[in-house]
Amino acid sequence: MLENCNNGGLTTASLSGKPALPNDRRQHARHVSVLRVAKINTPRSEELCLVRNISGKGMMVHVYSDLCVGDPVSTEFNSGKPIAGRIIWHREGMIGIEFDESLDPDSILSGTNSVPAAPHPRPPRVGLELHGRIRVGSRYQTVTLCNISQGGANIRPSEPDTVLEKVVLMVNGLPPIAGSVRWQDEEHAGIEFDIPVSFEVLARWVPSVRRQG
Incomplete structure (x- = not known):
């Protein structure tokens, strides 16, 4: 369920x-x-x-x-x-x-208890500082995962000048997650996952990462 x-x-x-x-x-x-x-x-x-x-x-x-x-x-x-x-x-x-x-x-x-109201409500995101990788085509690049939700993630690429589009995010403890980069600036990129991550998988994974850290 x-x-x-x-x-x-x-x-x-x-x-x-x-x-x-x-x-x-x-x-x-x-x-x-x-x-x-x-x-x-x-x-x-x-x-x-x-x-x-x-x-x-x-x-x-x-x-x-x-x-x-x-x-x-x-x-x-x-x-x-x-x-x-x-x-x-x-x-x-x-x-x-x-x-x-x-x-x-x-x-x-x-959400009307928010003052001011949130302009773009989004799934709750959990802040992290976790090393991982992304695959862009046949190339790999190390990244830092800054936050994650069921629907997306914020990453800090090791090569910020590279223009990203379709990527696969890989971090220890989660299966590879395919997604599209919806925005990118000088330091960070925002990924929207093609398929949302299961709540229970993500909810159990976050505390396990904390314990390992």
Whole structure:
């Protein structure tokens, strides 16, 4: 089921059937069930996670590394607006996050909680500093992987003057990923993958890279 979580999209949503409450309490009592990819920033690193449900006071999240109760965290959806909170429980790969302040779950999921709103929402990207290679035709070039999402990556080529188009990105622990360079400047290039990387593959890979580093 997790294989279908491409590009951070919302795949399911439902509201609980609880009786209506006064307006100032309804957003806190309402729980929205979701399957939404997000980025979670912890005191030690950042990684991808899967949000299972959310309310005005917090959310339940599936994570892929060891986190501790009491840790401060912030979570980002497509809008890029961080939502601060702390971990209040942790068991079997799931954590409960309590927000630092009450929020409207609908605005979080739609991205309208971002001020100003993100002009071009994109899948959550995880920052890295990892050596790899790209293949351009029959030639190979070393690169530094700066960040990655299910849909693309930012790289720093060792030969920045080379004009890139179609490439295959290769880094330890992931299969070769074909893509197209959508932009390039004096130092970096942005790759859009031909086929999005499986969420679970990427979510498990990021913590493994952190541990090896």
